[in-house]
Amino acid sequence: MDNISTEMLFIVLGILILISAYFSGSETGMMSLNRYRLRHLEKQKHKGAKRVSKLLQRPDRLIGLILIGNNLVNIAASAIATIIGIRLLGDVYGVLAATVILTLVILICAEVTPKTLAALYPEKIAFPSSLILSLLLKVLFPLVVAVNWITNGILMLLGISSEQREQHSLSSEELRTVVNESGALLHKRDQDMLVSILDLEKVSVEDIMIPRSELVGIDVNDDWKRIQKQLTQANHTRVLLYRDSIDDVVGYIHARDALKMLSKSQFTKATLLRAVRELYFIPEGTPLNIQLLKFQHAKERLGLVVDEYGDIQGLVTLEDILEEIVGEFTTTMAPAPSDVVTLQPDGSYLVDGSASIRDVNKEMSWQLPTDGPKTLNGLIVEYLEDIPQNNLSVRIAGYPVEIVDVSDNMIKTVRVMPEHFVGAQTDEE
Template sequence: MMSLNRYRLRHLANNGHKGALRAIKLLDRPDRLIGLILIGNNLVNILASAIATIVGIRLFGDIGVAIATGALTLVVLVFAEVTPKTVAALHPERIAFPSSVLLKMLLVVLWPLVKVVNLITSTILHIMGIRSVKEDDALSQEELRTVVHEAGALIPRRHQEMLLSIMDLEKVTVEDIMIPRSELYAININDDFKSINRQVIQSPHTRVLLYRDTIDDAVGFVHLRDALRLQSKGQFSKSSLLRAVKELYFVPEGTPLNVQLANFQRNKERIGLVVDEYGDIQGLVTLEDILEEIVGDFTTSMVTTPSEDINKQPDGSYLIDATINIRDLNKEMGWHFPIDGPKTLNGLIIEYLEDIPEPNTSMRIFGYPIEIVEVGENMIKTVRVMPQHYKLPKVGKN
């Protein structure tokens, strides 16, 4: 009874399984169940001991007590304890469901005795300062994660990864997955109209951000479908483009992904601008970005393909675009750079050095030998990450 899987038991009970329903009712009061089983168990054992002692004395005299004790101990251990309890532990449902019929009947018959025993027991526990509290068998997030990991063939590996990704959503914020401000594809509405027209046609995205002179003065998003429709009608102009923009939707930085996913659904939005506490735009996050955290990249096959930001070299090192997101780098390479600080490799190195390094500077960060390859525009552009066993040269910063 105690070895039954509580979650499978509830599933069977919800499907109307009579044995499961009986077992759940008995397990709702484990004190009564344990009291009933132990009363029956001890009655049988004591009775067997008394009978064996009488038979042993009559057959063998005084030495019969020792013979009866040894024989009965062996019989009880093998046939009444180890063997049946091992079978019951290996096949709990097969034993518990039929047994629940007998236990239910015995509980009715022996109810007064069970009540007295439980009353005495609870009184003793109260005197000892032990309170009877029903244990909450709800799983914590980490316990649920372990269940998913150990599900094995019951849950396909791909589904396991998706379930674990869903549980990780609350640990990831919009800054971790957003397109940073410096990489936004946006159109300055104050540019020459020919330039605007060219940027609209060449846009790699279906929605394009319009702004006036600076990203912080954002106007709104325009859907390329609307822009191309205006072009086909010969009505494409700055004023018509501004009339076609959609209202901006802002997302506070630090918002967990599970919260933002619910916000997107509630507000019927698919794209938002991430802003800091001062209202400055930090980047852009989309519904697709959040879904990709769960199911993987929509634009690639299920087979992991190398990122364009990571290029393996003949010597085993990797040339990496330093603007790469650290979470993406860890996920793709199986590395363990910290993700609770800067979001990019460039930011992590600058925070570590507390300075913008010169090219050819070498260091070891969190166990990974790194060489600065290219620096420009007040940021690190390219780095070389060596295999962890690589020995850094003695030149450069260490």
């Protein structure tokens, strides 16, 4: 070592610091890669991505290789810096100066700077580095395996297996965050549709069903001319048929079947009853994502929601579920939120008491509670535990609400005054 000039030692020291920076940056770049983008690039036959994926299959070996290389060059750099310090400043001050200066140089040039750069641009660092690391792994494989064997043994003593790795899978909440933060990569409408699909598991059939009180059907015990008139004036292609009351529902008739019989002059009450299609029943509380799959497997497009006693609660169609994802696209007899919410000159809103709370929240970006009653009338009655009188004012979830019209034991119209909102609250006041 005495035969090597000080200038040459400085050059070697600089090279070792650069190598240390390479190992530090490679480690951060490899570990900062987006695993899902990496899988996508791997499927696209990207060579760098394939090499990195192969290395990341055994992260213990990859980390072992990088740390072996990094520690070797750092220890070598420390030894050379000590020799240079002794030559220039003597035994005491030389060792002290070499320790302090080398620590600062390695910290700044071989740790913080390359790791920051790799964290900002992981693909640009990891993909080229994977070529060198793959070659080094082959050369140093016995040493890497030996080090891993020792470290894995220590982990086993601590009750940890090297096979117990964190699975890079996303929960629905994490996936929702990814979609919302996709920015310009996804159109806003596409983001809304994807989030709506994830939200299906949070919504049950009761939230979107046509309630029992609003079900429209035909009593097969009526006069035949009245039945014909009702069929010709029906607003839906599928019409419920019942005897005397909706509790005794017999099925439904498709308008296409009625037209076929009418075209063949075979349209009578007897043929109508023979053409009745069997109804599909849905237990209340069924999440929409589950019901969508059930509709698909059963090849059905509508079903009646029943409670635990078998009583009919309402009706759900396939279109209702699809509209939860893509928005309204079919003709419906139910009023749209814009039809049940009317802006007043003073800035308040008149809202139909029978309006769905979920629909009103969507339309107006309000946060009325949806974990209880489904309609505004039901929410207020539950809160007051009584049927209120006109001109009564309450505050629900921070929203000042005035009961404007009550008739037939139902709240028909309320006034909501958003300019007086006291912030979003989750609990009823």
